[in-house]
Amino acid sequence: MKPPLQLLLVEDSQDDADLLAIALRRGGLEAEVSRVDSAEQFRAALLDATWDVILSDVNLPGFGAEAALRIVDQLAVSTPFIVVSGHLNTEEAVTMMRAGAEDFVKKDDMARLVPAVERAIRDAELLRDKKQAEVKVRKLSQAVEQSPGGVVILDRSGRIEYINAAFAQMLNEERENVLNHSFYDLLSKNSPTHRTQQIQRALDVGGHWRGEVHTRTHDGSAIWLYVTLSPMRTEESIIEHYLVMAEDISVRKEYEQKLMRQASYDELTKLPNRLLAFDRISVALADARRNQHKAALFFLDLDNFKNVNDTLGHFAGDALLVEAATRLGSCLRENTTLARFGGDEFLIVMPDLDSPNSAHLVAQRILKALQQPFYIQGRELFVTASLGITVFPDDGENTQALLQNADAAMYRSKDIGRNSYSFFTKEMNQQVSQRLGIETQLRRALSQHEFHLAYQPVMDAASGQMVAVEALLRWNNKELGFVPPDRFIPIAEETGLIVPIGEWVLREATRQVAQWQRHYGLPLRLAVNVSARQFQGEGLLPLLREVLDETGFAPESLELEITERLILNETASNSEQLLRIHEMGVSLSVDDFGTGFSALSYLKRFPFRVLKIDRSFIRDICTDQGDASLTKAIIAMAHGLGLHVIAEGVEEQSQEQFLMASQCDMLQGYYYSRPLPAADIEPFIQRFQQQANTG
Numbered sequence: 153m154k155p156p157l158q159l160l161l162v163e164d165s166q167d168d169a170d171l172l173a174i175a176l177r178r179g180g181l182e183a184e185v186s187r188v189d190s191a192e193q194f195r196a197a198l199l200d201a202t203w204d205v206i207l208s209d210v211n212l213p214g215f216g217a218e219a220a221l222r223i224v225d226q227l228a229v230s231t232p233f234i235v236v237s238g239h240l241n242t243e244e245a246v247t248m249m250r251a252g253a254e255d256f257v258k259k260d261d262m263a264r265l266v267p268a269v270e271r272a273i274r275d276a277e278l279l280r281d282k283k284q285a286e287v288k289v290r291k292l293s294q295a296v297e298q299s300p301g302g303v304v305i306l307d308r309s310g311r312i313e314y315i316n317a318a319f320a321q322m323l324n325e326e327r328e329n330v331l332n333h334s335f336y337d338l339l340s341k342n343s344p345t346h347r348t349q350q351i352q353r354a355l356d357v358g359g360h361w362r363g364e365v366h367t368r369t370h371d372g373s374a375i376w377l378y379v380t381l382s383p384m385r386t387e388e389s390i391i392e393h394y395l396v397m398a399e400d401i402s403v404r405k406e407y408e409q410k411l412m413r414q415a416s417y418d419e420l421t422k423l424p425n426r427l428l429a430f431d432r433i434s435v436a437l438a439d440a441r442r443n444q445h446k447a448a449l450f451f452l453d454l455d456n457f458k459n460v461n462d463t464l465g466h467f468a469g470d471a472l473l474v475e476a477a478t479r480l481g482s483c484l485r486e487n488t489t490l491a492r493f494g495g496d497e498f499l500i501v502m503p504d505l506d507s508p509n510s511a512h513l514v515a516q517r518i519l520k521a522l523q524q525p526f527y528i529q530g531r532e533l534f535v536t537a538s539l540g541i542t543v544f545p546d547d548g549e550n551t552q553a554l555l556q557n558a559d560a561a562m563y564r565s566k567d568i569g570r571n572s573y574s575f576f577t578k579e580m581n582q583q584v585s586q587r588l589g590i591e592t593q594l595r596r597a598l599s600q601h602e603f604h605l606a607y608q609p610v611m612d613a614a615s616g617q618m619v620a621v622e623a624l625l626r627w628n629n630k631e632l633g634f635v636p637p638d639r640f641i642p643i644a645e646e647t648g649l650i651v652p653i654g655e656w657v658l659r660e661a662t663r664q665v666a667q668w669q670r671h672y673g674l675p676l677r678l679a680v681n682v683s684a685r686q687f688q689g690e691g692l693l694p695l696l697r698e699v700l701d702e703t704g705f706a707p708e709s710l711e712l713e714i715t716e717r718l719i720l721n722e723t724a725s726n727s728e729q730l731l732r733i734h735e736m737g738v739s740l741s742v743d744d745f746g747t748g749f750s751a752l753s754y755l756k757r758f759p760f761r762v763l764k765i766d767r768s769f770i771r772d773i774c775t776d777q778g779d780a781s782l783t784k785a786i787i788a789m790a791h792g793l794g795l796h797v798i799a800e801g802v803e804e805q806s807q808e809q810f811l812m813a814s815q816c817d818m819l820q821g822y823y824y825s826r827p828l829p830a831a832d833i834e835p836f837i838q839r840f841q842q843q844a845n846t847g
């Protein structure tokens with residue numbers, strides 16, 4: 153049940169008030185009437201309670217409808233005001249209407265009272281609803297207007313009817329300039345993109361769209377927006393407008409793109425990295441499959457890059473890589489991917505190989521480009537490359553197979569002397585599987601006792617006496633037969649197996665030579681090869697101490713042969729270990745001198761006793777003036793540094809004579825003896841023992 157209406161009556165006559173109450177009741181209106189007859193009472197009533205309608209007589213002693221309307225106005229009360237009067241002329245009526253009166257009811261026409269009250273209440277309700285709606289709309293439009301996100305309202309055809317301040321600001325546009333313009337044009341800025349076209353299509357079909365749009369502001373700056381477009385439907389479900397909301401995501405996009413770049417590109421060379429390279433290979437293969445054409449994959453490794461890094465430092469190495477990457481890029485067409493695969497390895501993906509000749513031409517161009525000297529940190533450097541090339545689909549169907557092929561082909565180029573390129577052949581697969589076979593067998597070789605040592609004499613050039621033996625590792629495997637050290641030692645080094653194998657070599661050689669020393673009473677020295685890998689970690693020094701203790705071998709009789717590679721790859725740990733070895737009394741010799749990067753300064757920095765000239769210099773010493781001069785210079789320089797010199801690979805008497813004349817200290821080679829198993833070298837030792845005894 154509805155509560156009774158609350159009516160405030162301005163009336164000085166109680167009789168009139170009663171008549172009014174009767175009229176209301178008769179008209180079926182449940183009402184509680186409160187009567188006031190002075191300005192004070194009226195004001196107090198308005199302040200104390202809420203009223204549905206005010207009914208007021210025109211003239212009361214000292215008060216009246218006009219004064220009451222002024223109070224209503226002052227207190228900003230919105231209650232409908234009806235004037236109830238005996239007499240009212242037109243002038244008075246107009247004045248009161250202007251002052252806010254809603255209606256007039258004559259006291260002699262009380263039948264109009266209830267309809268007038270009801271209408272006034274209805275109108276007041278409508279007015280209240282309207283005001284509330286207006287407030288709501290105002291709030292909403294303020295929210296839209298002041299929203300930090302961009303808001304645009306488009307008409308059915310996509311023209312801008314409204315644009316809020318934020319959106320105008322995002323695009324650096326004056327609002328008036330874009331109103332009534334096409335939203336599509338605003339975003340496209342004369343260069344429509346796939347995304348802006350999608351927006352236009354959504355507008356054409358009355359659809360929704362959301363996504364990222366890359367566009368330009370009024371002054372041409374690039375901006376990324378996240379745009380949501382939705383149709384606004386009437387109650388009859390007719391699309392009359394579109395609502396567009398936009399967020400400026402430029403900062404986020406920039407960050408995302410930076411992360412993407414970091415994840416996909418090499419920081420140093422700015423080339424695609426290994427990850428992106430895989431992606432490009434997949435795309436290239438899919439493309440080649442679709443279009444039934446060929447694609448080529450190049451694997452490129454810079455020759456001797458490590459030496460540059462090790463001798464000139466990482467900054468020089470980095471500068472060289474950047475320059476090499478630039479030169480490589482200049483040899484390739486735009487659709488070809490050049491990626492840095494890691495370290496000094498690069499990958500090239502040629503997506504549409506018209507003929508194998510194109511790959512030949514590119515490889516030749518690359519080798520030529522790299523052959524030009526590099527000027528790094530004021531130095532002139534020469535760096536070449538070894539390339540392996542494989543062709544899809546001829547050589548392999550998938551990324552992994554092709555990468556393996558290109559890698560195998562690259563190793564082939566290294567084997568044939570570097571600075572060259574090789575195409576993958578099926579035989580290379582065999583080589584790869586042979587290598588795997590060696591690795592598998594090598595892992596079992598120690599426990600199966602498949603190794604033995606061969607010893608090669610080292611002769612004193614002046615006395616012709618045998619002064620030392622070099623211990624050389626030999627491997628006989630049940631399945632593979634005799635495997636030359638050149639084939640298995642690099643694999644042992646790569647896999648780390650050289651560490652336990654090297655330990656066995658050291659123990660066995662010192663045991664054997666200590667026995668000969670005791671048996672024949674000869675001051676025989678022993679040379680043992682030690683790989684760079686054995687210097688990694690801290691195991692070598694304790695091993696040496698243990699072995700020397702166990703065998704009683706004099707440290708002064710032991711010589712460790714190390715290659716230039718170890719010295720060039722100078723680390724604090726390597727240097728420290730070399731010094732400690734020297735302090736133990738064990739000698740150090742530089743093996744294969746002349747084949748490395750030949751940074752001679754290390755000869756002064758490390759405590760070497762012996763320098764072994766590589767046999768490649770000795771081979772043509774009697775026929776090649778260059779080799780002859782170089783060998784003489786090496787001997788003179790080594791002597792100048794207080795080093796003894798051994799010439800390796802002496803095979804002929806003429807070589808011996810030349811080396812003796814050049815003051816070479818010691819000689820080693822087939823001319824005296826091939827490396828022989830312990831049992832076979834014993835007669836040799838005996839002969840020298842007799843010579844020593846008789847001489």
Ligand SMILES: Nc1nc2c(ncn2[C@@H]2O[C@H](COP(=O)(O)O[C@H]3[C@@H](O)[C@H](n4cnc5c(=O)[nH]c(N)nc54)O[C@@H]3COP(=O)(O)O)[C@@H](O)[C@H]2O)c(=O)[nH]1
Nearest residue numbers: 624625637638641657681682683801802803820821822827
């Ligand atoms: N880390 C280790 N490396 C080792 C060990 N044993 C051997 N090696 C290294 O393997 C490479 C090949 O060695 P090998 O086939 O034994 O060849 C040696 C000699 O046989 C050979 N030589 C000697 N005289 C001549 C000659 O007159 N002509 C000719 N063509 N070759 C000759 O030279 C090799 C000597 O090697 P090195 O003095 O060490 O340079 C080789 O690099 C070995 O170092 C091992 O136990 N650990």
